[in-house]
Amino acid sequence: MSTGMRIDRPRRVRGGWAGGLLIGVIVVSAAWFLYAFYARAHLTRNYGDDLSFRHAMFGAGIEQPVAFSHRLHVTDKEIDCYYCHPLPERSLNAGLPSVSKCLACHDHIIPQHAEILKLKGYQTRGEAVPWVRVYYNPDHAYFPHFRHIQNDLRCQECHGEVERADRLRQVTFYMGFCINCHKESEAPMDCIACHQ
């Protein structure tokens, strides 16, 4: 004191730009995450309702190499699911449409559209279209499409209202989703029915 030494008092924290931003981001992202986790859980159980709201919340689904719209093809043009995905009645997989199947129509319908030209580009290069996978089954689960379709399940009961979406969101199915339905419809509840 008397020596004239100066002691720095701790300065009051003034809300700097970074602090404010940090807090704001944390709050917003926490809310976003909470909702996202809730929505995801919700989504896997009752997928199909309220798509428009979630789309508004999360933006559109995943971007695909060619901007394909299920809404346009299924709702507006009234094309049956099985026309493009021909296998679910008899195979494990639903099957993806081949590029030649797309072009069977699009050689005549809007053949000069930018997205169709993209598709044609894949064909001329002899390159497979790298579609991004949307629906995921966890490991060690055996899911045969045909057993479900043969039992007259509609595609929408698992895949949601695909016909209302332009871009599809990524979905992972969890066991609770399967089990609920298996319980209700008295389908096999045996573990190795799925985990063979």
Place this chain on the structure above:
Amino acid sequence: MLVGRRDFLKSLGILGVGSMVACNGAPLEKLYAYLTPPKDIVPGIPAFYATVCRACPAGCGVIVKTREARPIKLEGNPSHPVNRGALCARGQAFIQGLYSPSRVTEPLIRKDGVLTAVSWERAMAALAELLANSPSIGLLTGLESGTFLDLATEFGSKFPFASHLMYEPAGMTSIAKASSILLNRAEVPRFDPAGADYIVSIGADFLDAWLSPVEFTRKWADAHAFNGDRTLEVDYLGPRRNLTATSADRFHVLPQSEVGSAIRYLLADVTGFPAAQQTPETMVVGQVILERLAAAPELSERTALFLAGVSRRLLAARNPLILFGGPDVLTQNATLLHAATLAMNIRLGAAGRAIRFGEQYAWSRLAAESRILDMINSAASGQIDTLIVWGANPVATLPGEAAVAKRLEEAKSVVVLAAEMDETAAAADIVLPVHHPLECWGDYDLTDGIQGILQPVRQPVCRSMHPADLLIEAASRAGRPLRHREYKKCILDHWADRTDSLNRTLIAGGRFPDPPPPYPVFPLTANLDQLPLYAPEPATSGALLIAPFSSLLYDGRSAGASWLHETPDSLNQTAWEAPIELGNTLAESLGVRTGDRVTIGNAGSSVTAPALIVDDIAPEAVALRFGGGRLAHRDSVPSGNVASLFGLRFDPVSGELATAGHRVSIARSGPGELVSVMGSPFSDGRALCLAMPLSKAREGAFPKMTRHGEEYPDAHGHVHGPVVPMPHEEKGGERPADNIVPLQEHPQHRWGLVIDLDRCTGCGACVTACYAENNIPVVGREEIARGRELSWIRIEKHILKSEPGAHVRFLPVMCQHCDQAPCETVCPVFASYHTPDGLNAQVYNRCIGTRYCANNCPYKVRRFNYFDYPRVSPGNEQLNPDVTVRSRGVMEKCSFCVQRIREATNRAKFERRGVRDGEIVPACVQTCPAGALAFGDFLQPDWRMTALARDPRGYRLLDYYTNTRPGVVYLRKVFLDGEAT
């Protein structure tokens, strides 16, 4: 720039949030669709193609199961007359050759002594230049037929061509020579044991590795398996116990030195038989051969006693058959001994019936080893300028003394067309990658009545060419184009002439017209002077070397297939080993114990391998099977190639290599380790692998298993009821303590398996099939040595010395799917549980790897994944997509092929009907050559398997000790009692 603590933290926070926002939990997988979908590939649905197995020259038909254009499993072609749906272990593992890591992936040309990769363009240019400028070209291939022979002939006509020889080890050329001398037909006859009531085999391991083992096993099992009665007896004489010896009714250890004398003994007796077939010629033939055999040494008393019995039974039998051959007994006297055997068979009426001539048997086209060696020597001496080799591996299978590798190095240019890298390819100047037979168009005419067609079952795995297309291309580049531009077209043209519908032929896997009536057999005396005199074995010192073909590795050509090393040899119970087998006395005199490293050798070379002391082997003899010391898996199988110990000894008449009679010195070289999967072969008084005498079985006196052991019906002839209760007949245990766990209820199905021990030969096909079907990883030598094998089935070897018959028995053990399974009660997470249809299921997702279940399983059938076992690309393409690939820390075990059960029940549900008998066929049941296994539903009384389960021979393994109530029923082996010799 100075960054303060606070600024640092601030930016860290922002960065952290930013990075979290950028996160997306879901993985991004890609889905690729076809540009234009191929017609026969439907994702998720298997496609099947018929072709021919080329793992040995037997020519079994196979159906290849493909998923998404990838072959994943081979199964026997049910309509093929050779194998009727079954397949041996080698056949099951044939698919591994396609995905082998030792595939040659690019053309190699020797530069400065080293094989160097070059482009196809350069390799083809080099080959074309060789062909254009060579004054003499030789072609050496494996056994081929039909179209390829025509092509080779055309190729030969365009170039200065020396010859085209076809080579198979143990190629039976001395049988062809013997029949040319006796019958004036230079061909290998086709053997058909069906209908025989007594078979004597001298050295011929016909249930395992001789000629056509799958076919022989089926015919043997159909006649020999107990089914109210038994119509066939088999005696086996040979220097070493093999699978045929083990399944035979009587087995006599016949030293190699006594083989000639034994045949002389039998011939002398048989020639004197009174019989309708007696003609002056047969008498003369018999007498002449007997004179030639005069120099054969005296028989030991034991052998003479055994042969007296054989001769008695030959006389009494209605349809006897004598088989002789196999690498164990082929000496320099091969042709003479084959002639003697043929003379006996003619005399006994077997020739013309069970031994048929005039069917154009493929084996007849083979060249003897001495001719192959002549060809290689002329290449070395420059008489043949360019030697082209395909489908043969003379470096590994011809005698070490011939130094084939060195000869090939001396040769001007050796071109090897190789699918996999082998010893011959390693010695070549140019190595060109060619298709595996599963990628090839081709044909294989086994006989006139069995014409198989090969079709490619996938796109080539690597950038290889069809060997025939390669010859066509090279000829065209050399300026001498052949008539055909493409081999596929040759095949299709060839077959279009043969059949009216090519498509139906491809679906059937070939064409199987009725064979011509057997060519009548008239022995001739004109050529008898071609028969040599018996050449006695030189009296040199050392142990006699036995070099058998084994069930798993045959001559070693499948050494690249890891399943065949991983599947234990049933007799020796060793995996990843080619041990040196020796008898007790010899081992004692050398101070060798099982596992010690032993060196056997001669002046030129030696082989060091772990010793295995076995009971039934000729004294003063050592055995080392073919297949060790090969380039593929050389590091994993610490042994040597037995052919390297052979001297240049050929049968002088036929030129066939003598694989028996070589002498080797033997010495202990130090301690070592033998990888064995067997704990103990002894049951220590427990009733595990059961058998019963034929006399009792014929009377209908079947034993019942009680807590006190086996009990036969009492003196009043009281026969007990069904031994094994069906699940709905279960009454609970005798003591209250047995009923702690309530009985299972099976509302719809109770799947189960019946295993007839009287049919099982221990060949190991089921084990290998299980590897193929269920994605079982190969763990390798080290892990097996630690007891960590993962096979879901094992063939246990049981030795029961105290019992009167069938001392050595095999017991296939897989998960027994117990109703009161000890494993289920101890699992803390319910990963092991009982399904309503009677399966003991293992849920991999739930398993946390406590291994309590394995400890509590009395059958030791639960296997634990200690590691993630990598599958070398492209081997992963073989994986069955319907079966989970298990990861580290998970318990696994036999699931009764639940994926196949599921497939059949799904199909039945779709068609709104019940599952039919025979619709569900697990992989082991499907492949069994003897038909020893049957799968079915215990609740369906009219199914075949249920009828079998009610066989009074039935018992359940360990049930009377542990009250586990297994879903697997074993049927006792039936052994021949009474006449011991």
